[in-house]
Amino acid sequence: MTLPLPALPDASVPGLLDESVPPGAYLWEPSPDVTRVTEVLEAARAARWRCALAPLEGVTDKAGFLAACQSGMELPDWFGRNWDALADCLTDLSWWEDGDPEGYLFVLTGWADFAAAAPEDAATATDVLTAAAGFWSARDTPFAVLLG
Template identity: 30%
Template sequence: MSAVDLRTILADPDHSGAYFIDVRDADAMAQTAQGLDFAVMRVDLAGCTDKDGLMSRLAKAGGFPDDFGANWDALSDALRDMAWRTAPGYVWLIENASDWRDAHHADFDTLLEILNEAAFEWAHADVAFWALLPFPGDKLTALED
């Protein structure tokens, strides 16, 4: 895929959402998003052992306000607002999520649901909102099965 195609895709709010991508594409996606002046938030879940750790890492990467409640409802509210970090679009790169997903299936599904709902809300405002979850190729193939 060319850089122009990637820019076109990322700039289109109608296709926003939470997607699994190949880990080898993460840097190109982040660079392309930065080229569009999107806010790019990188969240590293390596070594993350629980939901509290997840919330802490998301809040730090997103620069969430100090009064962030660190629960699913607060995360949903924060992702749908982002008033403290205005940008023409948003890209969340949630890296090293494979082990966290394996250990926390239900919470992982809740996170994906919240990310997709936020993307849907932002699309109504004509703003691109992407949550990209880079997985190694073998784990990516397993997700498709």
């Protein structure tokens, strides 16, 4: 069952990186300046977080969503292009590690348009992303998802 995601104000993004804001899955409305997404990713990298961007602009279905995730996160070749495989990849990030990251940040842009075009797929994606964030909340390494 999909619960509404909390909104993360743009100004709270640094709090994710210093853990004054709990990691998790958030709706995020970055400032209109397109460079803000880039700045957030650069700040995450500077804080030694492993991060990825998946643009969802023009995505209207599950296949497009999973393809955007695969491309943006550079998912491994064994990724099965289904919800269970995405969940597996997000809860076992050994394939994504580069050294010893301080945290993980996954930013998806174009979320509102995707959710409007494919509400059932967006609900399932929300469940998968929220479950992954919940899985990581019980571990020492934070995991955050921003749906912008």
